[in-house]
Amino acid sequence: MGPTMPPSKKAQSPSSGLGATRGLSPLYREAEAADLSLSLSASFSKAEDEELTSLSWLHESTDLLNSFSHSGLRSVSPLQDPDGHPLPPHSPSSSSPSPDPCDSSTYDLAMGANRKPPYSFSCLIFMAIEDAPSKRLPVKDIYGWILEHFPYFASAPTGWKNSVRHNLSLNKCFKKVDKDRSQV
DNA sequence: AACTTCCTAAACAGAA
DNA sequence: ATTCTGTTTAGGAAGT
Numbered sequence: 001m002g003p004t005m006p007p008s009k010k011a012q013s014p015s016s017g018l019g020a021t022r023g024l025s026p027l028y029r030e031a032e033a034a035d036l037s038l039s040l041s042a043s044f045s046k047a048e049d050e051e052l053t054s055l056s057w058l059h060e061s062t063d064l065l066n067s068f069s070h071s072g073l074r075s076v077s078p079l080q081d082p083d084g085h086p087l088p089p090h091s092p093s094s095s096s097p098s099p100d101p102c103d104s105s106t107y108d109l110a111m112g113a114n115r116k117p118p119y120s121f122s123c124l125i126f127m128a129i130e131d132a133p134s135k136r137l138p139v140k141d142i143y144g145w146i147l148e149h150f151p152y153f154a155s156a157p158t159g160w161k162n163s164v165r166h167n168l169s170l171n172k173c174f175k176k177v178d179k180d181r182s183q184v
Numbered sequence: 185a186a187c188t189t190c191c192t193a194a195a196c197a198g199a200a
Numbered sequence: 201a202t203t204c205t206g207t208t209t210a211g212g213a214a215g216t
Contacts, residue, residue: 120190139205159192166192169207176206 117150121160121167124150125174136177139165 117124128145129137137145143161147153153160168174 122190157192162193163191165204165206166208167190168205 116152116156121163122171122173125164125167125171129174139168142168 119127124146125142127149128142129135131145132141142164146160146164168176
């Protein structure tokens with residue numbers, strides 16, 4: 001019956017359906033400002049609840065942003081085995097109750113800088129936008145943010161930018177807003 | 185095996 | 201005219 005799967009991300013939190021909607025509403029308002037940048041769409045209308053269910057992972061991820069800017073994503077435990085095994089984002093035998101798709105607290109920039117980050121583009125974009133003061137960013141800045149935090153992309157083939165744009169368009173979590181006269 | 189999620193590539197249109 | 205941005209389609213890899 002659901003021919004149209006909401007955004008993506010299997011972050012369909014099994015129950016988090018209430019607190020999931022908080023602190024993001026103001027973003028929508030800015031989305032109307034008028035700045036050709038991307039913003040996180042946070043329309044928490046119960047009516048649209050069906051279309052933004054995946055937004056639930058966002059609210060939880062905001063927490064990761066905390067630890068992100070906190071540790072600057074640089075002093076954490078490596079996500080790799082000493083052997084070199086690219087451990088999956090989710091430890092099989094771990095007891096992490098938080099299904100955060102973008103858990104940056106397990107990524108060591110120093111080690112993973114030159115490796116493909118264990119996050120999906122959606123996560124990277126989300127982190128970039130969340131890291132922005134106004135919670136919105138022009139694509140260019142998203143590129144820049146990603147490059148700054150994940151130097152891997154500096155030497156990666158150009159296709160990643162296409163992927164970023166592709167995600168921006170596809171993910172309903174991201175909303176395009178007109179250029180705002182702002183900065184006011 | 186089927187389904188879902190994500191990645192990558194590419195074509196295309198519109199705006200700057 | 202070129203580049204950037206945004207949308208869309210398609211194929212395939214990987215995980216559940």
